[in-house]
Structures are given as C-alpha cells and as structure tokens.
Amino acid sequence: xxxxxxxxxxxxRIRYRRNRGLYFLAAIALLALFAALxxxxxxxxxxxxxxxxxxxxxxxxxxxxxxVIAILRLLASAIPYVQCSERNIxxxxxxxxxxxxxxxxxxxxxNTLFHMFERSTLSRGxxxxxxxxxxxxxxxxxxxxxxxxMSVRVMRFCLGRLVFSSDNRALVxxxxxxxxxxxxxxxxxxxxxxxxxxxxxxxxxxxxSASLYQEVAQPQPQKKKKK
Numbered sequence: 243x244x245x246x247x248x249x250x251x252x253x254x255r256i257r258y259r260r261n262r263g264l265y266f267l268a269a270i271a272l273l274a275l276f277a278a279l280x281x282x283x284x285x286x287x288x289x290x291x292x293x294x295x296x297x298x299x300x301x302x303x304x305x306x307x308x309x310v311i312a313i314l315r316l317l318a319s320a321i322p323y324v325q326c327s328e329r330n331i332x333x334x335x336x337x338x339x340x341x342x343x344x345x346x347x348x349x350x351x352x353n354t355l356f357h358m359f360e361r362s363t364l365s366r367g368x369x370x371x372x373x374x375x376x377x378x379x380x381x382x383x384x385x386x387x388x389x390x391x392m393s394v395r396v397m398r399f400c401l402g403r404l405v406f407s408s409d410n411r412a413l414v415x416x417x418x419x420x421x422x423x424x425x426x427x428x429x430x431x432x433x434x435x436x437x438x439x440x441x442x443x444x445x446x447x448x449x450x451s452a453s454l455y456q457e458v459a460q461p462q463p464q465k466k467k468k469k
Contacts, residue, residue: 254336265315268308269305276305279301333413342385347386347388351386352381352420352421354379355373358414383415386412
C-alpha cells in the first residue's frame with residue numbers, strides 16, 4: 243500500500259528530549275557511587291556515616307530507576323510520528339496508535355501553536371512548553387474533523403492533550419516539514435475522493451447489469467403441449 247513519509251511529532255520529540263541527559267548523568271553518578279563504596283577500602287569513607295554504607299543498595303535502586311526513566315524518554319521521543327496512506331492518516335504515539343479515515347477529515351490548514359491552544363485549558367507545564375516564545379510561533383498542520391473514531395476523552399488520554407485543539411474539533415500535528423505533510427494530506431485525500439467517486443460510479447453501472455442478468459438467467463416457465 244502506498245504511504246507517505248513518516249513525520250516525527252515534535253510535541254513528543256522536544257518534550258521528552260528535555261532534561262533527558264540529566265537523568266542519564268544522575269543514574270551514572272549514583273551507580274558509580276555504589277561501585278566506589280564497594281570497591282574502595284573502608285578507610286576511604288571514614289567521614290561518611292555508617293548507615294550510608296548499610297543502605298547502599300538504595301543507590302542501586304535509585305540509579306536503576308533513573309536509568310529506566312532516561313531510556314523510556316529516549317524511546318518516547320523517537321517513536322511517535324504521523325503518516326499518510328491511501329486509506330487513512332496514522333498517528334503513532336509512544337504507547338498507542340490511532341488511524342483516521344479521510345471520510346472524517348473536513349480540511350487541513352497550517353496555523354501557529356499560539357492560535358490553536360487556549361491558556362486556560364492547558365496545565366502550567368504545557369503552557370510553558372507550546373505557548374512559550376521559543377515554540378509558540380511554530381507552524382503546525384491543523385486537521386479539521388467531521389467526526390472522531392472514538393471518544394475524544396479517551397484519545398486525549400492516550401495521545402495527549404497537545405495533539406488536539408482546545409475546542410476538540412481538530413488535530414494539531416506539529417512537525418518539522420509542515421508544508422510537506424499538508425501537501426500529502428491534500429493529495430491523499432484527493433486520491434481517496436476520486437476512488438470513492440469511481441466506486442460509486444461502478445456501483446451505479448453494475449447494479450442494472452446485475453438485475454438484467456438475474457432476469458435473463460431466471461428460467462422461463464415451459465408451455466404445456468396440447469395433446
């Protein structure tokens with residue numbers, strides 16, 4: 243099946259890349275401290291309270307937790323994307339995937355993040371992210387929808403609030419090459435519309451032929467011979 247380019251979603255990439263290095267550094271520091279407590283002679287740690295050496299396993303636990311968080315943030319920033327195909331638009335989130343048929347799409351247009359989100363509907367962290375001076379002026383592809391494949395509340399929980407407009411009427415797809423994505427959506431929707439027209443035309447042409455075939459194929463009653 244013909245499919246377009248996978249466009250990474252910046253709302254995930256930028257968000258989960260922030261402070262990712264700090265998690266790795268903190269995890270390495272805690273694990274290195276645990277190794278030092280085990281390897282170096284006790285005289286080295288004479289100034290450290292004894293209870294720290296007794297609970298050094300907490301350093302391992304905290305270090306592993308931070309390392310897992312860092313790896314998860316790494317994956318969460320690399321996996322999500324949006325992709326157009328002949329049949330639908332697919333949004334791949336870190337843990338969830340949703341497809342939207344072109345039948346549900348009304349139109350697509352570019353707009354800035356400033357104009358798509360209302361400050362009152364976002365949390366403080368989200369406001370400082372998408373409505374900041376650094377990112378608020380970025381352009382996203384806005385897809386106005388006729389309907390949704392499932393509850394918007396469920397999709398907002400699975401995909402995140404920043405993929406939907408504040409009025410829940412549109413998708414907000416923030417990608418690097420927004421012009422290419424907007425062009426792909428228009429092209430694939432036009433192809434889908436032409437296929438639907440052709441399918442309906444073939445159905446209209448084929449319907450009379452089928453009924454005519456049934457009439458021809460229907461056995462005619464035989465006339466009784468006169469004696």
